[in-house]
Amino acid sequence: MQFGRTTLSKFVIEHTRASHGELGALLIDVAAAVKTISAMVAKGALGGSLGALDSTNVQGEVQKKLDVLTNEAILHHCEWGGQLAGMASEEMDDPYPIPAEYPRGRYLLVFDPLDGSSNSDVNVSVGTIFSIFARSTAGDAALGDYLRPGCEQVAAGYAIYGPSTMMVLTLGNGTHGFTLDRESGNFILTHANIRVPEDTREFAINTSNERFWEPPVQRYVAECKAGKSGVRGEDFNTRWIASMVAEVHRILIRGGIFMYPKDNKDPKKPGRLRLLYEANPMAMLIEQAGGAASTGRQRILEVAPDSLHQRVPVILGSKNEVERVERYHQEYDTGADRPFVSPLFSERSLFRDNA
């Protein structure tokens, strides 16, 4: 390591003086968990942890061995430090109380321990996503403490386990990327103040769901696909990795739009991604980098959660494209995208034989 470079530890302690370093100490524990997970994931088939278990999580998804192991890694790295009032995760039905032998703090840590876990068996990038809220006092968290809108997050971030391991972090003052230097074991600030380009010609969506999307999303994607020959007048490129972390990372680095929109595939699910530990932290990171994050009808960070594992439509990335998709939703909801047809000439009109 070259001395003088900014490590994640130095950065977070310097930027959390207002919380007397408590939040910084928690983030250092999260970074330690990330290093453990990075080593675990990098072992691949040699680690004996690939493949599925017989169990399902609260969302009815088959758990991978790595889903469970990475969840435990975060719990055990972060439970003892005295900063936390509780934790909640994609892989646990209910919030995790801090064990009796450890002191309580005022922070709540909510996380997706392994995002894109179906990709771990095929050696494609996966990640960890986390979100941090603060209570006004230290003590054990109640369920209601977790149900806060994303605009109240005090920090959010993700780790990406790709060719290199990175942690991307926001404390509400820009979005910053740190690359793991495996020789020294330190995360080094390599991407200060990341900015998402406002325009893009790249979109990411799982097009196998096209028939289930709402018309505004169908309209947007159809226009991108029409390229030079359509209303956009430019060709677009498409990407789908099926790891939200990898998609968001690409968008932070070179722009783009990512959509997992509302669809009618399963009426019980208003979206695929989970609000508290996927959408909210990514929305904060993207907004802090100058991008936008929306459900199509509302800023994600303003959605008031009503349950821990609630799902939400997600449209995020380059500002001008996200705003265009929002406009298409608005035009659809108000009927402004449909030509006006006088009721006199509609199906059952005065001028038709309605008998």
Ligand SMILES: O=P(O)(O)OC[C@H]1O[C@](O)(COP(=O)(O)O)[C@@H](O)[C@@H]1O
């Ligand atoms: O398989 P699909 O429907 O394309 O869904 C992909 C999406 O699901 C996720 O893998 C969900 O995350 P988990 O792996 O944590 O359940 C996202 O990372 C990704 O964007």
Ligand SMILES: [Mg+2]
């Ligand atoms: Mg996930």
Ligand SMILES: [Mg+2]
């Ligand atoms: Mg997951």
